[in-house]
Amino acid sequence: MSDVTEPLSGLAGREAEPTKASGRLRRALGSPFARRAYVLALLALVWQAVALWQNNPILLPTFTQTAAAFADSVANDGLGGYAFASVAVLLKGYLLAVALALVLVSLAVANGFARDVLTTLTAMLNPLPAIALLPLAMLWFGLGEKSLIFVLVHAVLWPFALAALSGFDSVPETLRLVGRNYGLKGPAYVAKILVPAALPAVLSGLKIGWAFAWRTLIAAELVFGVTSRQGGLGWFIFQNRNELLTDKVFAGLAAVIVIGLVVDGLLFRAVEAATVRRWGMQR
Structure with missing residues (x-):
């Protein structure tokens, strides 16, 4: 019985490690710094698009x-x-x-x-x-x-x-x-x-x-x-x-x-x- 239990416990441990890693990744992506980075990246994309559409670097560079x-x-x-x-x-x-x-x-x-x-x-x-x-x-x-x-x-x-x-x-x-x-x-x-x-x-x-x-x-x-x-x-x-x-x-x-x-x-x-x-x- 112990021979069967040990492989199962090892498998459960291996399954838990990716779950913990994904949880840490989700927390990192949902942190205030990450959310602020998303906002800054979005603003940079909007800025780039508007400047390219206007096509006048003296008024608005990209x-x-x-x-x-x-x-x-x-x-x-x-x-x-x-x-x-x-x-x-x-x-x-x-x-x-x-x-x-x-x-x-x-x-x-x-x-x-x-x-x-x-x-x-x-x-x-x-x-x-x-x-x-x-x-x-x-x-x-x-x-x-x-x-x-x-x-x-x-x-x-x-x-x-x-x-x-x-x-x-x-x-x-x-x-x-x-x-x-x-x-x-x-x-x-x-x-x-x-x-x-x-x-x-x-x-x-x-x-x-x-x-x-x-x-x-x-x-x-x-x-x-x-x-x-x-x-x-x-x-x-x-x-x-x-x-x-x-x-x-x-x-x-x-x-x-x-x-x-x-x-x-x-x-x-x-x-x-x-x-x-x-x-x-x-x-």
Whole structure:
């Protein structure tokens, strides 16, 4: 009887291995990264088809022409240096704005008058386009990195502060009572009670601030483009537009998109997976 059972168990094991492999393959193909790759591939096909139908590379180069221009710009035109210059300035302005917003929101949570000040400033300045402040920034700080950081802080500070304050206001009263029972006050109360409970709103605010920062930076660089004596991606786009090199204009835009996708896919999604999704706060 054992002689018959052993071959059958071995056969069942061999049948289970392909089943496990196919299951892993299905999970990989159904992962968020794979679904995003499907969307990107579909967009690339539509782009290629529309560009071929229009047949005017000055107005709309094909996807393959843009990919070739992107590779050539990286190899010969210093596109990587332009991207590094932009990202370096963006991170300075973004991190400074986030730090200032957290301080303002913490004060608003602890004090009613500070809350009135923050909500009033947000209502006044949040609708004001950051690029509209660029002439003033150039007058106050000159032509350079400080002007860009000023407009970046304005672009990120108010939407992130509004999102963080809304998240803190939505924290259940039960959690607030727990913090008070443990004697938490001030920064400790904000860091240990409010921030973890409001993390979905905080992360959403960080994403919105990142998108606003990119828009503002590229628009500002299109005006004067110099960041620490080196042009950024906006300046790269502007220069190639003047020379009617539309494929390289699209290559510069593609660099902005690629950086945005990398930050969203590797940074924000990783933080969400390790925090709010793992804790069951977000689907």
